[in-house]
Amino acid sequence: MNSDYTILVVDDSPVVVEAVRDALLKDGYTVLAAADGIEALDMVRQNRVDLILLDIDMPRMNGYQLCKLLKRDEKFREIPVVMLTAKSSDADRMWGVKAGTDEYLTKPFNYAKVKEILGRFL
Amino acid sequence: MNPRPGAAVLTDKQLLRFRDFIYENLGLWFGDSKLPVLQNRLRIRMGKLGVDADKYYALIRSEDDRAEIEKLINVITTNETYFYRCESQMDSFREIILPRMVEEKIAAGNRSLKIWSAGCSTGEEPYTLAMCIFETIPFHSIWDILIYATDLSTDVLNRALEGKYNKRAIERMPADFLKKYFDLRENGLYYVNNAIKKVVDFEYSNLVDAYYDTDYDIIFCRNVLIYFRDETKKMILNKFYDALKPGGYMFLGPTEMVRGLVDGFKLISLKDSVVFQKAPR
Incomplete structure (x- = not known):
């Protein structure tokens, strides 16, 4: 059941958060949202999160930094991280891989692609 | 200073628009004394892409092209650097x-x-x-x-x-x-x-x-x-x-x-x- 899974959407753009949240809710997922890495870290510490959809350029703590922190922490390293970002160069992608991301998707937001990835990880 | 033949043209008004955009989005500020540097580097980048100033401004403003902003950052902030500098x-x-x-x-x-x-x-x-x-x-x-x-x-x-x-x-x-x-x-x-x-x-x-x-x-x-x-x-x-x-x-x-x-x-x-x-x- 999709409702058994909680997805954390991390993006500083309320428009993106709303779009992703709506799509996920429609499919029955439980959705949490955070506007930057620090807020997301708090959420991960306080809730059970099954997958993270993560933007990169955000104020306070960026997505690469959050991903690196989570992947270094044995309590959280198993949570799949999917970077969902407008940063589309090879260098950006490589940096995402180095930070430990499990998937790297570039915007514009393509829900079919996200769904396929959710199916793979959950 | 006249632009080199073939180099992209950039009016003062356009230049200031780029300056504001860069400041608002990246926090980087080009004071008046550094404007010629910004102008020069923008021209290089636009020349390379073969676009005029308006097109280039539209390009970096479109949310989908963060990659171009990254390239712009490289062009405008990269100074000569070497080992044992200073x-x-x-x-x-x-x-x-x-x-x-x-x-x-x-x-x-x-x-x-x-x-x-x-x-x-x-x-x-x-x-x-x-x-x-x-x-x-x-x-x-x-x-x-x-x-x-x-x-x-x-x-x-x-x-x-x-x-x-x-x-x-x-x-x-x-x-x-x-x-x-x-x-x-x-x-x-x-x-x-x-x-x-x-x-x-x-x-x-x-x-x-x-x-x-x-x-x-x-x-x-x-x-x-x-x-x-x-x-x-x-x-x-x-x-x-x-x-x-x-x-x-x-x-x-x-x-x-x-x-x-x-x-x-x-x-x-x-x-x-x-x-x-x-x-x-």
């Missing part, structure tokens, strides 16, 4: 500050050293610092050494991580550094060796972000603050103040001063350079 400052770090700090640490039974190279570009500065540390600390392998190196371009960070340089980048290095810390390969390029690479941790980070550790012994941020406006400079310098341990040191570019921007730093004159030391506020 020799007198590096000498002061290596011969005065570092030995002083190491001596105090050994006396206190503390064998860790943490340095932040803020705005590290393609890696020449953090690698140079690592080499100076290896030269200065006896038995450095039993120390816990970390040089945290940050930049806001993944492109330069990837190049930094690769650690390969041409002859020009290494020509100011002390000759023995070259022998000890680089491998010269058949392609004529010099590769930083793994022992040095191991102590440098590169990370993507904008100086205006708020996430940072607060246990640094030394911060290097040279010729980076010139890109920010006074209020942003204040914010960053206060962040550096918080990030340093009590008594920690901050090296800025040779012409950069903090007066009127931040309290609590003591200016110390060294041979031909200066360093700022964190004092109680």
Whole structure:
């Protein structure tokens, strides 16, 4: 059941958060949202999160930094991280891989692609 | 100044629009005296893409093309950089500050050293610092050494991580550094060796972000603050103040001063350079 899974959407753009949240809710997922890495870290510490959809350029703590922190922490390293970002160069992608991301998707937001990835990880 | 034939045209009005965009989105400020530099670099980038100023402005404003903003950052902020840049400052770090700090640490039974190279570009500065540390600390392998190196371009960070340089980048290095810390390969390029690479941790980070550790012994941020406006400079310098341990040191570019921007730093004159030391506020 999709409702058994909680997805954390991390993006500083309320428009993106709303779009992703709506799509996920429609499919029955439980959705949490955070506007930057620090807020997301708090959420991960306080809730059970099954997958993270993560933007990169955000104020306070960026997505690469959050991903690196989570992947270094044995309590959280198993949570799949999917970077969902407008940063589309090879260098950006490589940096995402180095930070430990499990998937790297570039915007514009393509829900079919996200769904396929959710199916793979959950 | 007339543009070169074939170079993209950029009116003053267009230039100011770019300046505002760059300031609002990246926090980088080009004061009037630096506008010709911005103009020149924008022209180079537009020329390369073969677009005019309006098209280019539309391109960087479209949310989908963050990649172009990254390239623009590279073009407008990349300065010439090389190993052992600002020799007198590096000498002061290596011969005065570092030995002083190491001596105090050994006396206190503390064998860790943490340095932040803020705005590290393609890696020449953090690698140079690592080499100076290896030269200065006896038995450095039993120390816990970390040089945290940050930049806001993944492109330069990837190049930094690769650690390969041409002859020009290494020509100011002390000759023995070259022998000890680089491998010269058949392609004529010099590769930083793994022992040095191991102590440098590169990370993507904008100086205006708020996430940072607060246990640094030394911060290097040279010729980076010139890109920010006074209020942003204040914010960053206060962040550096918080990030340093009590008594920690901050090296800025040779012409950069903090007066009127931040309290609590003591200016110390060294041979031909200066360093700022964190004092109680």
